[in-house]
Amino acid sequence: MAKEQAAAIPAQTEAIPVWRTRLAGSFTLLILIVIMAIFTIWEGTKFFNLVNFNTIAIDSSQLLLLAVGSTFVIITAGIDLSVSSTLVLSAVIAAQLMVQLSGTPAQVAAYEFPNQNVAIPIGLAAGVLTGLVCGLINGLLVTRLKMPPFIVTLGTLGVFLGIAQLLTGGTTVPNVPPAVQTDIGLRTVIGFTIAGQQIRLTPPLLIALGIAFVCAIALNRTRFGRYTYAIGSNVAAARRVGIDVERHLIKVYALCGLLAGVAGSFDLLRFGTASVGSHTDDNLAAISAAVIGGTSLFGGIGTIGGTVVGALIPAVLRNGLVIGRVPSFWQNVAIGMVLILAVYLDQRRRATEERM
């Protein structure tokens, strides 16, 4: 009899209804909606119109890629501070290769690009590949030297940026064929009109959304995703059940670098050049986006959906503040405050949900 009672005890713990944890989980989305509501009341249709939202989405495509990669890394209880430098180095290598293959130095200087149809795809591919190599280097250093990821990627943050500066002499890469921007990056792949407003889906936006979608599936539905969570949740347990933790971590850092490489190629698509001076804060912005989106720096927790919202919040803030003619420095203040608020709310939610 006593045993029957004992077996019945655990059933009591189902006290927290599922809807409550779901609702609490959408705090970040709530913050985004509140921010958008404030801008809408303040600025009216100058902010709240589909063309502007289209712009916000295109503007956040690069941060989204970095944040998605960071989400995987942070779920494993790691960190990648080097994504901003990986992006810049990828963009620089893509741009320089593109320039060199497009024609002779004299032709290129005269803005003639006879071989650009070959040079542009090879350059873009080289950018992506550079990101992958950077990520592999991070992964190998973290696993082979058994160094903390914070230190490794703080080191490679400097190394990758330094190499990009050496390659360019610290300036923007000149004479990139403009077709990469005008014919590819700004091309409207899918365009339609809603209520008289022209919506343009460009390659960077579509690729970023596609990658985010694939990554969400990989994280949720595949063994790769499950190992990612397991390693961040309890690395000793993952080892004991025979998961090759080192191998998996290398893959995760390689993925993060690969996505940063894609974001680097986007620099050429969106701006038609590679600039070593930009993107310097993108690493922290990516980590912030993931964390605002509910990814735990302690590992084991995080979703791509949350990260997408987390990446949109700074883009929306920047856009709304610019439209409202607020000095752009306020963006940093606002994003910082949102970060702290989002993590605070998330912590409180977990404290009620978790029993220990």
Added chain:
Amino acid sequence: MTDGAGGARGEPILRATHINKHFGPVRALHDVAIEVFPGEVVALIGDNGAGKSTLVNVLTGVLQPDAGEIEFDGRRVSLSSPSAARALGIETVYQDLAIAPHLDAVANIFLGRERLKSGVAGGLGFLDNGKMREETEQQLGRLRVRIPNLTRRLVTLSGGQRQGVAVARAVMWASKIVFMDEPTAALGVAQTEQVLDLIKRVRDTGIPVVFISHNMPNVFEVADRIVVLRLGEVAAHLDPKTATIDDAVSAMTGSLRGMAAARSEQGG
């Protein structure tokens, strides 16, 4: 309870002899020998630092002995890693709860042994969560283990329920032998009873259970045999039907009475 120590006959599933293990100058195990027969529960007891966990770690592939032989199913084996031990059908419940708290019960039970979908989706690594859940429900039903909600992350469950998952995982996969390192240390009275019941049910399926515990009433409740370790050596073999808790404590601490009891047990 007809299947007590009397069931412990036939050929041993596991026989370890002359096991030695040093950590630097510290002698953790010295010439330890242990046998485990089908369908028995062996309790491994001893004071802190007696070498219990070290012995279990050696027998489950976590640590490599400096010297000694391990025979499994009559064949000499080398347990080079926990995976190698698992491949032989040896499962372990670790003291420090080797579960991933952010995953649910099914994911933990199948961690490292995921079932994939068939065809192309499986080739891409897509998990067959439905199948894993089904198999978990079947196996847990067979062992009469209750986990309140298989799809909740373990972090939202109590310590006892998490331990339940860890124990369930081990007994679900063990085909030959289960080791448990202090499986009830973190549990309340009711949950301890559940784990002890589970140990008996596993034993009744013919799979032996070797467990470490500091809790003497627990040990005397479920064990068919008691092996006492002291300072890295086997100090005594006790029969829980004839020995008392005092005998066990004396053997653990090395007092004379305990040694006398041990001798009488070995002689009889």
